[in-house]
Amino acid sequence: xxxxxxxxxxxxxxxxxxxxxxxxxxxxxxxxxxxxxxxxxxxxxxxxxxxxxxxxxxxxxxxxxx
Numbered sequence: 001x002x003x004x005x006x007x008x009x010x011x012x013x014x015x016x017x018x019x020x021x022x023x024x025x026x027x028x029x030x031x032x033x034x035x036x037x038x039x040x041x042x043x044x045x046x047x048x049x050x051x052x053x054x055x056x057x058x059x060x061x062x063x064x065x066x
Contacts, residue, residue, distance in 0.1 A: 012020060 015023070
């Protein structure tokens with residue numbers, strides 16, 4: 001667990017029930033369940049390219065002695 005999640009858990013444990021209700025009301029609209037996230041993620045394949053696979057040039061790479 002990350003330090004941030006650990007801190008969040010400690011903060012929530014120290015809150016009153018009324019504070020928890022208010023925070024949840026503000027937080028819920030901005031958080032989507034994991035099942036609703038797009039796949040692949042938006043950052044996936046973010047680098048621009050020419051569409052040519054690098055693997056297609058693998059035979060041209062220098063190789064060590066076998």
